[in-house]
Amino acid sequence: MSVIVAALGWSWQETEVDPLTGMVSADPRDRGPGRSDLAALEQALRLAQRWDARVVAATAGPGEADALLRDALAAGADEALRVEVQAGSAGPLPADLVGGEQESATALAAALRQRYGVPDLVLCGDRSADRGTGSFPAFLAAALNAAQVLGVVRLESDGDGMVRVHRRLDGGRREVLRVPRPAVVSVEAAGVRLRRAGLPATIDSGLAAIPVARAPGTIAARWIRVLGAHPYRPRPRELPGPSGPALRRTLELTGALTERTPPTVLGPLAPARAADELLRYLRRHGYLAGDDGG
Amino acid sequence: MPDDAMTVDAVVVGAGPAGSAAALELARAGRDVVLLERGAFPGAKNVYGGVVYGRILDDLVPQWWNEVPVQRWVTRRSTMLMTPTQALTIDFRTSAWDRPPYNGMTTYRADFDSWLANKAVAAGARLVTSTVASSLLRDASGRIAGVRTDRPDGEIRAKVVIACDGVNSFLAKEAGLLPRSDSAHTTLGAKETLALPREVIDERFGLAGDQGLDIEMLGCTSGIPGGGFLYTNLDTVSVGLVVGLDGLVAAKVRPEELIASLKAHPAIAPYLRGAELKEYSAHMIPEGGYRAMPRLAIDGMLVAGDAASMCLAAGLWLEGVNFAMGAGLAAGQTAAEAIAAGDTSARGLAGYRRRLKACFVLADHKRLRNAADIVLADRMQQEYPGLACDFVEQVFTVTNPVPKLGMAREFFRAVRLNDVRLRHLAQDGWKALRAFR
Amino acid sequence: MTVPAESMPAPNGPGGPLPAGIRALAVVVVRDGQLPAGAGETVAEAGGAALVVGSGTREAAGGLDSANRLWVLERSSVGPAALAGALAPVLSGVDMVLLPASPDGRDLAPRLAVILGRVLLAGAVRCGSDEVELTRLDDRLSVRVAVDGPVVVTLWPGRGGSPGRAAPAEVTVLTLPELDAGHDAESVRVLQPEPSTADLAEARRIVGGGAGLVPAGADGVAVMRLLADVAGALGASAGATRVVTDAGWMTYERQIGTTGVAVNPQLYVAFGISGAAQHVSGLGAPEHVVSVNTDPSCPMTRMADLGIVADAPAVLAELAERLGVAATPAALPEEVSHAG
Numbered sequence A: 001m002s003v004i005v006a007a008l009g010w011s012w013q014e015t016e017v018d019p020l021t022g023m024v025s026a027d028p029r030d031r032g033p034g035r036s037d038l039a040a041l042e043q044a045l046r047l048a049q050r051w052d053a054r055v056v057a058a059t060a061g062p063g064e065a066d067a068l069l070r071d072a073l074a075a076g077a078d079e080a081l082r083v084e085v086q087a088g089s090a091g092p093l094p095a096d097l098v099g100g101e102q103e104s105a106t107a108l109a110a111a112l113r114q115r116y117g118v119p120d121l122v123l124c125g126d127r128s129a130d131r132g133t134g135s136f137p138a139f140l141a142a143a144l145n146a147a148q149v150l151g152v153v154r155l156e157s158d159g160d161g162m163v164r165v166h167r168r169l170d171g172g173r174r175e176v177l178r179v180p181r182p183a184v185v186s187v188e189a190a191g192v193r194l195r196r197a198g199l200p201a202t203i204d205s206g207l208a209a210i211p212v213a214r215a216p217g218t219i220a221a222r223w224i225r226v227l228g229a230h231p232y233r234p235r236p237r238e239l240p241g242p243s244g245p246a247l248r249r250t251l252e253l254t255g256a257l258t259e260r261t262p263p264t265v266l267g268p269l270a271p272a273r274a275a276d277e278l279l280r281y282l283r284r285h286g287y288l289a290g291d292d293g294g
Numbered sequence B: 001m002p003d004d005a006m007t008v009d010a011v012v013v014g015a016g017p018a019g020s021a022a023a024l025e026l027a028r029a030g031r032d033v034v035l036l037e038r039g040a041f042p043g044a045k046n047v048y049g050g051v052v053y054g055r056i057l058d059d060l061v062p063q064w065w066n067e068v069p070v071q072r073w074v075t076r077r078s079t080m081l082m083t084p085t086q087a088l089t090i091d092f093r094t095s096a097w098d099r100p101p102y103n104g105m106t107t108y109r110a111d112f113d114s115w116l117a118n119k120a121v122a123a124g125a126r127l128v129t130s131t132v133a134s135s136l137l138r139d140a141s142g143r144i145a146g147v148r149t150d151r152p153d154g155e156i157r158a159k160v161v162i163a164c165d166g167v168n169s170f171l172a173k174e175a176g177l178l179p180r181s182d183s184a185h186t187t188l189g190a191k192e193t194l195a196l197p198r199e200v201i202d203e204r205f206g207l208a209g210d211q212g213l214d215i216e217m218l219g220c221t222s223g224i225p226g227g228g229f230l231y232t233n234l235d236t237v238s239v240g241l242v243v244g245l246d247g248l249v250a251a252k253v254r255p256e257e258l259i260a261s262l263k264a265h266p267a268i269a270p271y272l273r274g275a276e277l278k279e280y281s282a283h284m285i286p287e288g289g290y291r292a293m294p295r296l297a298i299d300g301m302l303v304a305g306d307a308a309s310m311c312l313a314a315g316l317w318l319e320g321v322n323f324a325m326g327a328g329l330a331a332g333q334t335a336a337e338a339i340a341a342g343d344t345s346a347r348g349l350a351g352y353r354r355r356l357k358a359c360f361v362l363a364d365h366k367r368l369r370n371a372a373d374i375v376l377a378d379r380m381q382q383e384y385p386g387l388a389c390d391f392v393e394q395v396f397t398v399t400n401p402v403p404k405l406g407m408a409r410e411f412f413r414a415v416r417l418n419d420v421r422l423r424h425l426a427q428d429g430w431k432a433l434r435a436f437r
Numbered sequence C: 001m002t003v004p005a006e007s008m009p010a011p012n013g014p015g016g017p018l019p020a021g022i023r024a025l026a027v028v029v030v031r032d033g034q035l036p037a038g039a040g041e042t043v044a045e046a047g048g049a050a051l052v053v054g055s056g057t058r059e060a061a062g063g064l065d066s067a068n069r070l071w072v073l074e075r076s077s078v079g080p081a082a083l084a085g086a087l088a089p090v091l092s093g094v095d096m097v098l099l100p101a102s103p104d105g106r107d108l109a110p111r112l113a114v115i116l117g118r119v120l121l122a123g124a125v126r127c128g129s130d131e132v133e134l135t136r137l138d139d140r141l142s143v144r145v146a147v148d149g150p151v152v153v154t155l156w157p158g159r160g161g162s163p164g165r166a167a168p169a170e171v172t173v174l175t176l177p178e179l180d181a182g183h184d185a186e187s188v189r190v191l192q193p194e195p196s197t198a199d200l201a202e203a204r205r206i207v208g209g210g211a212g213l214v215p216a217g218a219d220g221v222a223v224m225r226l227l228a229d230v231a232g233a234l235g236a237s238a239g240a241t242r243v244v245t246d247a248g249w250m251t252y253e254r255q256i257g258t259t260g261v262a263v264n265p266q267l268y269v270a271f272g273i274s275g276a277a278q279h280v281s282g283l284g285a286p287e288h289v290v291s292v293n294t295d296p297s298c299p300m301t302r303m304a305d306l307g308i309v310a311d312a313p314a315v316l317a318e319l320a321e322r323l324g325v326a327a328t329p330a331a332l333p334e335e336v337s338h339a340g
């Protein structure tokens, strides 16, 4: 019987960043899986029905994270597994927000291997709400030596027990892939909501014991050294660096060389005229085929 | 009702102070109890002013003060009589309130309710959050036999249902215990939480360490019957009002506007300078008190806390959490005994009311049953604060070269100024004495 | 750009075909000649040295104005496992490997980090040789971290400055054996975009809506739907200001600015947008900016190439008609409102 794992992160959902000091504050009670994590669990449950597979809800997190695994059990996961990692800080410190994905992914992979061998499929969320780099699934795939598909917006299982997914590419393009086993797939929340857990299951899950695995000591955490944190300020536009003789440079700096149509302000115009002008401008700069827009 | 619905000894609806206290007692008595809460966690959505009078906790959690999530211990209590331009403050402090068992504490409901609920869970109660009790289950005889929730397979049967679902209790209404709506007996409580640095709060309110201040106000509600409050937390201040719904509707003002003018009052504004608004919240308060209380025990069901309008809200008084806990405690104990005795009919549960009578919950409500009328009466609201303020203002205004009038004449002048009838004054004084005796 | 097709086989083992002493190198994964979002910035951030890998690499390389040294490596498939395996020996000598945090970049970067045994610094906005600035919590927080050794870095697209133009670069063609070192998913095909659903950060054309587009009492949601459809007809994506997203007329994923998405389109058409700093700072460096606004002197109009003083809602309606867009359009697809 095949095994589908839903990897759920124990992350801060609501954070406040002081616009002056950059101090990050969060309510620990808002900690839990993100929307895309829950979408991953739902997808896992749906696939499991098709394949009659077991769904394992897994997390690498502190003891409080058992709560999210209990909710997963209530929603229909067959088993839960938590890999013990140190609790981290009461509120997210900058150090908690950078790095750590590889360490926790490697730890989780090791624990999964030990209990289940390499699972057929691991579903993750697309991004966590706090670190939000979307790299955990990739690290997990590397550690399980499995195929990886990130940022999936559509997931369907075609007859032969394979999964076919649509994944976001640049510029709104989508890539369609066939996912072999084993694989790690990260899904966006796109339209998928976790089913509502039934009452008896919810009540019982409250008492469920959560198996805990220790992270093998071999995984060396390579902490990223944080130098400082502050509120993000978009960086000022940068001008082309020195190139060519002084004159040319000043011309570049003054933007004299980039052929821009001199700024024009027209109007007040009636809507029709305004539309004419707008479309003409677009046409002149090749955004419209000549005949467009009458 | 499908027979596979799960069955427990007791279902408590609502993990507020009342519900958690009830669940705690049942669990302690070894009963199988499920505690339903619609919020994501206990206290998530709960609004209140900010002071909990904790003595009742002695019976629930020994040495509670060592672990309760407190903001500040109230060691200073001021009562303000206000007019738009004046304020007469009676200020009281005592170090007796500064050490165990203390008197009042400011605390956040999200913290306090979670703490109390966790006590119940630790004792064996099963807490189920994000779950709404949507209706009552009845057996063939029409007797209440459990609740239906908004979850799949959401029915749960129980020998006793304890409704602790707060003001306008949906369950009490469905059981036919409360009128469908009752605006005359509900007031609106609205408050803002404003952030100030801890040191600034200590400075402005003359506090140190974890000492706190509690200000109750009269005459600050623009003529609408009600009162106001200001409570200090560690690094926030709660400012709010409690006003009658009918009055609010009649005056066509929004509660935010009332709070705004309260914050702008010359006696309050300096306290709040530079404070940053963290949140605004509003919530109903049952104010009918003793006279509006429903039947408290029927076949298979008990009602406790705001659900049974056990909140003592009379302008200067705003105590609900302690009454809720007291009632929850009594309900839990009664239910546990009834279940043990195998009779959870109205008769089997009758001990509930006896318990409440014997303790402060019904005793205080009975004693103060007329207090609200007096505090909220027009004269008390509109005339007397002015009278008091004008009198004091005149007495303390040095008018030389004009000679002083002398207390008595100043008083009668103030009486005239606020066209107060002496007869009324006498009557009201006497009524007040009786009401608060 | 001159392309001396000077080809060299890659020796195995460290060092690789890249000359020694390259500190930083941008690795840009391309598909049929298309550059990913943020490619230019990444190359600029790497000081102009770039390795373009994938299909149509030469054509793509031509679009990298900010590059001064280019290597191209043609690969039929860009599956991350195999690609990481193939690139490892080439990159092992480079201290800082940078990739745009585009879908393919985000795919490849962690695998490179693992195979090269390095730290991954994901989600950067600025890179120095000994310090990298990462942003977290939807760009509200930036964290400066130390570079204590060789690293792999990914850069958010659209956050950097507009890349400068460097002298035309030399292109060196690399060839590696197509060893399939890894276990990858099988790419079936690539679906072309419907512009109105493209991620804003990637969109080349954006039509933005502001408070001025919604007359008092009008149904903001409907207005913004119309905006999205007109945008679609112009091959553009729809964006909005915070006033609009706060009002719930458009989803937050469509908010442009410091607390929204940072975009970097070629064309920006603003309807009823005042041009507040927090909005404009997220605009990147559009070549062409049009502003339709009743106020001729508002910042947005002042920074525009073409400022049209007119009633935005009316102009939008007019455009809708001209472009044959139904005035009561369907809602945006589910995916859009959830777009990451």
Ligand SMILES: Cc1cc2nc3c(=O)[nH]c(=O)nc-3n(C[C@H](O)[C@H](O)[C@H](O)COP(=O)(O)OP(=O)(O)OC[C@H]3O[C@@H](n4cnc5c(N)ncnc54)[C@H](O)[C@@H]3O)c2cc1C
Pocket (backbone or CB within 6 Å): B013, B014, B015, B016, B017, B018, B019, B036, B037, B038, B039, B042, B043, B045, B046, B047, B048, B049, B050, B051, B052, B053, B131, B132, B133, B134, B164, B165, B166, B167, B170, B188, B189, B190, B191, B240, B241, B282, B283, B284, B285, B304, B305, B306, B307, B311, B318, B319, B320, B321, B322, B324
């Ligand atoms: C503005 C304001 C200021 C106040 N100030 C004070 C004060 O300073 N001191 C004081 O002692 N009291 C104060 N009170 C009164 C006090 O808040 C209440 O009396 C007290 O909370 C009553 O507790 P309770 O447990 O009965 O009800 P609640 O605290 O209201 O708890 C009811 C619980 O039931 C849950 N619930 C409701 N319906 C359902 C359902 N169908 N299914 C599942 N769960 C449900 C709710 O989510 C809630 O958690 C104030 C009230 C207000 C509004």
Ligand SMILES: Cc1cc2nc3c(=O)[nH]c(=O)nc-3n(C[C@H](O)[C@H](O)[C@H](O)COP(=O)(O)OP(=O)(O)OC[C@H]3O[C@@H](n4cnc5c(N)ncnc54)[C@H](O)[C@@H]3O)c2cc1C
Pocket (backbone or CB within 6 Å): A019, C209, C210, C211, C212, C213, C240, C241, C242, C243, C244, C255, C256, C257, C258, C259, C260, C261, C271, C272, C273, C274, C275, C276, C277, C278, C279, C282, C292, C293, C294, C295, C298, C310, C311, C312, C313
């Ligand atoms: C910390 C912080 C972060 C922020 N982050 C962002 C952000 O990320 N993104 C963002 O967009 N904003 C952000 N803001 C808000 C920003 O400051 C502006 O308030 C906002 O961008 C203004 O949006 P607007 O131009 O739509 O509305 P307004 O500023 O009200 O401008 C409306 C414009 O429409 C014009 N107008 C009115 N009627 C018409 C008409 N009939 N036809 C044509 N034009 C008309 C007016 O002349 C005016 O120029 C932030 C603010 C703060 C404090």
Ligand SMILES: Nc1ncnc2c1ncn2[C@@H]1O[C@H](COP(=O)(O)O)[C@@H](O)[C@H]1O
Pocket (backbone or CB within 6 Å): A007, A008, A009, A010, A034, A036, A037, A040, A058, A059, A060, A061, A101, A104, A108, A123, A124, A125, A126, A127, A128, A129, A131, A132, A133, A134, A135, A136, A137, A186
């Ligand atoms: N500690 C963890 N345990 C289990 N799953 C995780 C953990 N961290 C992240 N994930 C999963 O990886 C996804 C992406 O997380 P991130 O790489 O942090 O953006 C999340 O949506 C989760 O599904």
